[in-house]
Amino acid sequence: MCPGSVPPPGPESPAALGDPVAPVVPAVPGSPVVLEGSAVLESSAVLDSSERPPFLRRRPVHLFPGQGDFSVSTLVASARTTPGLRKAAREVFEQVDTVTAERGLPRLGPWLLGPEPPSGRALASASTGTSQLALFGASMAVHRALSEAYGVPSAAVGVSFGELAALTAAGVFTVADGARAAHDLALALTFCPGALTALACPERSARELLEEAGVAGTGTGAADVVVAVVNDERSVVVSGPVAALALVEKAAADRRVGAVRLRLPFSSHHPALGHAAREFATAVRAYPRSAARFPVHSAVAG
Numbered sequence: 001m002c003p004g005s006v007p008p009p010g011p012e013s014p015a016a017l018g019d020p021v022a023p024v025v026p027a028v029p030g031s032p033v034v035l036e037g038s039a040v041l042e043s044s045a046v047l048d049s050s051e052r053p054p055f056l057r058r059r060p061v062h063l064f065p066g067q068g069d070f071s072v073s074t075l076v077a078s079a080r081t082t083p084g085l086r087k088a089a090r091e092v093f094e095q096v097d098t099v100t101a102e103r104g105l106p107r108l109g110p111w112l113l114g115p116e117p118p119s120g121r122a123l124a125s126a127s128t129g130t131s132q133l134a135l136f137g138a139s140m141a142v143h144r145a146l147s148e149a150y151g152v153p154s155a156a157v158g159v160s161f162g163e164l165a166a167l168t169a170a171g172v173f174t175v176a177d178g179a180r181a182a183h184d185l186a187l188a189l190t191f192c193p194g195a196l197t198a199l200a201c202p203e204r205s206a207r208e209l210l211e212e213a214g215v216a217g218t219g220t221g222a223a224d225v226v227v228a229v230v231n232d233e234r235s236v237v238v239s240g241p242v243a244a245l246a247l248v249e250k251a252a253a254d255r256r257v258g259a260v261r262l263r264l265p266f267s268s269h270h271p272a273l274g275h276a277a278r279e280f281a282t283a284v285r286a287y288p289r290s291a292a293r294f295p296v297h298s299a300v301a302g
Contacts, residue, residue: 059152062157063156064158064162064163066159067132072123079141088141088145089141093137096137096176097109099180112138128186132182133186135161140165143169153294158298167292170295172289189276192267195265195266197249197260198259213251214247223244225239225240225244
């Protein structure tokens, strides 16, 4: 298990992450839809099913993103113009800030929702765990606002770090304990130096690039670069040391393969993270857990 994967709620829960599930494919006609953006938050009440547009006549699925997908500016702009999201953000960050206080981190509610909100760079340069708690709180705020406007989702999908918010949204963890788990994960990741690079190519081509760059290995050592995530048949993420990733990116440029370094200072989803993953799992298991109110699917574990 990688540090981004969360232990399942338990066999009594309908949302146990080890359960076999059918893949959830958002935004496919006739299927549940992942709602994103501020436009869907304008209503303060759940619409009658007869008044909903066709794509909302089935309960939606909420997607909780991983760390590379967090935009502070989008949250701040939406909270300023959307009363439902602003109210949800204030409520969520009141609970999150009980955890920032106990763990010596800056209060996020007044900072994010105040007149001079931080940039993503400012959050990243703050105390360890600050950016992770900001993402966790933002995800929970959007979920709460969407649920208020359109009803509780039929299911949730967590992408890596987003699994924590997805489980919290389903009621497995309280908001405070979900925030504590997010900070625990941030601390675990400090022992995983390195970085991640997204490659616009199939998995096989990515492995060929690693060989060409001379950095491919068995994946058991921290010095190896590995294919860490397969998003789809045209997109993968590789993980490893910064210097080695630079060689991969050069090889990709020579082949005219798109390569983007993610703004994350650690080698998430790397096989060498086994010890950190076990420590994180031990920390998370200490928090009380309840049966989930709706199914939670993991993009990592199913």
